[in-house]
Amino acid sequence: MTDYKISVGELAQFWRRGDINFRFTGRSTAIEGIRGHQAIQRKRGDEYVSEKPVSIDLLRGGFSIRIQGRVDGFIPVSTPPLVEEIKTLRIDVSDLPSAIRETHLAQLKIYAHIISVNEKIPFLGVRLCYLNLDDERESWVEEQYSQGALASFFEVTLARYTDWLTSEKAWRAVRDESISKSAFPHGEYRSGQRDMAVAAYRSLAQGQQIVMQAPTGIGKTMATVFPAVKVLPESAFSKVFYLSAKTSGKSVAEKTIYELDRAGFRLRSVTLTAKEKICFSPGVPCDPEHCNYARGYFDRLGDCMKDALDGHSLFTRELVEQIARENVLCPFELSLDLSRSADLIVCDYNYVFDPAVYLRRFFEDSIGKYALLVDEAHNLVDRGRDMFSAELMKSSFLKLRRTMLKKFRWLQHDWRRLTERSSLCAGSPRMN
Ligand code: SF4
Structure with a gap:
């Protein structure tokens, strides 16, 4: 195998x-x-x-x-x-x-x-x-x-590659031993929470999908993250993705992972923050001429990654930013590079489902197997529509029209005739 x-x-x-x-x-x-x-x-x-x-x-x-x-x-x-x-x-x-x-x-x-x-x-x-x-x-x-x-x-x-695999294997041995020895971090389950955790565990262990609905306060995040972690050593999953549309959902996931860490679970987690939010040089292109954090990134990355993984395990946005500043590295790319060694990745839906920005390193060529925990999955319908829809902005057409008519004055006559005819055909207002 x-x-x-x-x-x-x-x-x-x-x-x-x-x-x-x-x-x-x-x-x-x-x-x-x-x-x-x-x-x-x-x-x-x-x-x-x-x-x-x-x-x-x-x-x-x-x-x-x-x-x-x-x-x-x-x-x-x-x-x-x-x-x-x-x-x-x-x-x-x-x-x-x-x-x-x-x-x-x-x-x-x-x-x-x-x-x-x-x-x-x-x-x-x-x-x-x-x-x-x-x-x-x-x-x-x-x-x-x-x-x-x-x-x-x-x-x-x-x-x-095998050098990297050797360090990953050593980490997994530590991780898996801690998972087998550690118990549910809250001692007692809340009412209904245990049923939910058992259902999640069974689905994950059998590689199946499950949709769960539970009232507020039951402890849904722990009831899904805990079984997903427990199943890791014996399943084919190499990572767990916790997907949430909201920053608050990601914070709850981080808190849950922190509680597991305190309870003895040795886990590596990385939170991915949108590039436009975490960027240290907003508004400039990602290249060495414009951004210090892009210059020489890969030359400094190896040592930084080693120190980071030796010294830390829960890479929240704040920690990623701190390490990135200390090493003059792009924080967004650093979070992506750290995610290769992570057991849990906390991120937005789009890193998995959006055809334009999904994480190719994990999902292209269907090479890996991952457990996906989708928080408030009903939001995925609207988000999915956005991801798979094209948008035409009237303002873009008007801007193009202004430029074209200025540059090619001879077009003005044809344009006028075209808009008159199209408004007659469609009975719609003219685009002036
Ligand atoms: S390389 Fe990173 S820090 Fe630099 S502009 Fe791009 S996203 Fe921002």
């Missing part, structure tokens, strides 16, 4: 260094990025295998590991066979920082290694293709590697 799963993209993150720089990775371009990938894949011809799934199972350092992903393209008939990774950007490729390029190349070499092993290919070409979304220009670097060279690189990468 595979105990640990990781995507190729996540594995390549062990090569991160340098700055946070969202000029190249901003999620606002996600849809355009997908379209850019598809445009290139269509151009590559019949021999090109797009989105080729790759995976490998192996044993290293006592860990049973599966690594999986989807490589953008593979040309088995070229000489040598060629593996391609496509990245989209909005700058000239010569301005791309070398640290980012190295992480991209690391990802490509991991794909190439897996293909070379699985398909017994002794020599492979790799192509890192950059597509500029503004002028649609392609540029690429191509290199060739022997199977041995790819294997050496892969083993170095894997060693970084």
Whole structure:
């Protein structure tokens, strides 16, 4: 049985260094990025295998590991066979920082290694293709590697990952022992609270879903968090997400986790706070030219994470901010990086359900199994509608109209006729 799963993209993150720089990775371009990938894949011809799934199972350092992903393209008939990774950007490729390029190349070499092993290919070409979304220009670097060279690189990468797994495993042993020894922190259950906790435990243990409704004051948060923690050692869940739409709901969850901590449970928890609320440099782009906390982030992250995890376990917003200030690190990214080692993550619904901002490190490629506790789940209906709806603002159209009519005066006549006709057809007020 595979105990640990990781995507190729996540594995390549062990090569991160340098700055946070969202000029190249901003999620606002996600849809355009997908379209850019598809445009290139269509151009590559019949021999090109797009989105080729790759995976490998192996044993290293006592860990049973599966690594999986989807490589953008593979040309088995070229000489040598060629593996391609496509990245989209909005700058000239010569301005791309070398640290980012190295992480991209690391990802490509991991794909190439897996293909070379699985398909017994002794020599492979790799192509890192950059597509500029503004002028649609392609540029690429191509290199060739022997199977041995790819294997050496892969083993170095894997060693970084298994080092991290070793520390995670040690923590889990401590955590699981504390969970087995510790009891319900309040001694006595309130009326109805025990039934609720038992129902939650059974559902979680069987990997099923349950909707529960209970009156105020019964202690719902403890009645769900306690069984979710109790089930952790013997279940397939690697983490528990406590999702709440309100700050007050998150505070109650933090208080509950604190009470478990006081009762002897050794747990790591992280509270995720919205980027716009926790940012130390509001209003500026996340890049090293504009934000001190982005500059050199990944170079300082490793030592900071080690000290933080050695010295603390309950990472509330206040603690994350304190550590981030002391180490001159972006607090939002630090909370996300800490969440990799957390047993419990307290956050808003959107980090799980919103297609634009969900946590890709956990939910992309369906690699992990997590327990979700959804506080006041009735709110999810409205929030879900917001997440999956597009909004058209009249003010944006009016602004565009003003700009266009100023720049292209000849449009004025056509515009007037168009609005007259549309108001006649729809019987609606004109957009003047
Ligand atoms: S502190 Fe703010 S601006 Fe700086 S990297 Fe973090 S989120 Fe971006």
